[in-house]
Amino acid sequence: MSDLSYLAAVRESYDTVASAYVERVKTPAELDPLSRGMLNVFAEVVRTAGLGPVADVGCGPGRVTAYLAERQVPAFGIDLSPAMVELARSAYPDLRFDVGSMTSLPIEDDSLGGVLAYYSTHHTPPALLPVVLGELHRTLAPGGSLMLAGHVGADRHLRPTQAYGGHPVSYESYLLPPDRIAELLKQAGFVLTSRLVEEPAEGAERSFATFLAHKPERPAAGGDPA
Template sequence: MTEPSYLTAVRESYDTVAADYVRLVKEPAELDPVSRAMLAAFAELARPLGPVADLGCGPGKVTAHLAGLGVPVFGVDVSPRMIELARAAYPELRFTVGSMTALEVGSGELGGILAYYTTHHTPPQWLPTVFAEFHRTLAPGGRLMLAGHVGNGEHLRPTRAYGDHPVSYESHLLPPDRIGELLQQAGLVVTTRVVQEPEDGVKRQAGTFLAYKPR
């Protein structure tokens, strides 16, 4: 399959900002209590089910956090520079370059998938493809946690980010109900949905979904 054009912008942008991203983005232990609790809940659900893929892992901070909770996790990211930084920081873990639109994972191989603040860069018309890959690669009973920015359908085109570097990616802030619908249409069962309102300097709503693939 030909790579979607939006992935080029995402790859080039995160290659550009990678070093400052590591410096500026919070460690998982510094996240708000609700976010930490959702990651802990996902870890407990997915830990006994088999390998877990952290998709859009960036420099590996959340991947390492899950590993510290006993999860057999590996990271995947479209940015080669992010993967380089992740491998350097956490040499005991596995990190690979890849895309959520076409995962190099066999059908039914994963006990869990974490998509943590990654899918908002995916144009809405591509989300069914991404969510179909989640369904394909999860084992029956496998767990998904998807978290990210949500909104009322806003389409954002930032020009600079993370240390004032130029970026060309876009962000698509879908309503939580629409994300839930798309997950269900992909054959995943949503069990939990949490929407957090902006506070403490955070500019946008955040939505977190827990789901599973039926047996």
């Protein structure tokens, strides 16, 4: 799929598996220490900078959004799946959750202190990743931070028909090498701060990577752009 028609498959699939997803996917407290540690680092960075709210894009049932909020980060969630958003609103009624797409975020330019894309970009066809990363960059305030975490691999294109206990799905997944994701982030205008790449389990076709980056601050008027 080379256009935005893939979004319909992603939306329908996650609407279908929403309840099973909540039952089967780990909560932030159940994550491995490295993954949880990266979330904590991101929370500290955006809280200390104080540049604005944090959007958890592809928030699913809202657990990671709530994890950030528990750490005094002004976070809200956006997800393509109305069923996921409904679960998030029910579980965390004091937090804001909206239905929306990463390809066209309902957020003003330069308005966010941080963006979290947590296991939410791997369904995007590689040709459209620059569109998504461009939206994340657009919405971040200068100096704001991005954390992107998700599945990586050696250029694998997966077409599952079932997931989360056998429920039918029609989305596709794309496992890109970490170096390519890093290059796409740079091309979108981000400055890459760090990356953590976990070694794949023996025989596994995918691994996990976390990238921390920021949007450069604008030079002062009349100042040296360097």
